Amino acid sequence: NAGVTQTPKFQVLKTGQSMTLQCAQDMNHEYMSWYRQDPGMGLRLIHYSVGAGITDQGEVPNGYNVSRSTTEDFPLRLLSAAPSQTSVYFCASSQGGDLSLYEQYFGPGTRLTVT
């Protein structure tokens, strides 16, 4: 049981390049989320999914796309990278429905630098 995995761990992009951050979970969780973490700002929600085929925007969705074709995978696409997207990106998953059992599991993160 690997939990939540993310690839790559580190990435450097030039302005205007596109790329996909990968996220996978093996816990059969319904809910998956992408956050970015910047110094002094905490974690901010980018996009989230409540199940395969269903996604919605979070607090800071501009410049990012997501899709969820399977329960396990939730990739995050940067369409045209900008220096403002330099950040650490975390993927998380959870099984909702019962608050007493609720826990959001986080991946190890992807550190992205856009030059």
Place this chain on the structure above:
Amino acid sequence: EDQVTQSPEALRLQEGESSSLNCSYTVSGLRGLFWYRQDPGKGPEFLFTLYSAGEEKEKERLKATLTKKESFLHITAPKPEDSATYLCAVQLTTDSWGKLQFGAGTQVVVTP
């Protein structure tokens, strides 16, 4: 506007010196409040869920409490291995299970 504010931003403690971290929230409807621990270079790790005022949860040297406006994370007789950033997050009754709103965190350093 829904807000989650953590204080202090940073806390330096001597080993054995107990202290408390604060997480205050102004939200429209709280489903639950969560505490996470984050070590440098790693993802947040779940500590506690609290969902009603007056509730308390304990784990080793950590104790979390919840009121209608804020939550406290008490660290009793901390050890150097308790050094980490502690994050609180809220989930609103109007939000999906996949959606948490985080505070900026409190960085705790415990020196021997």
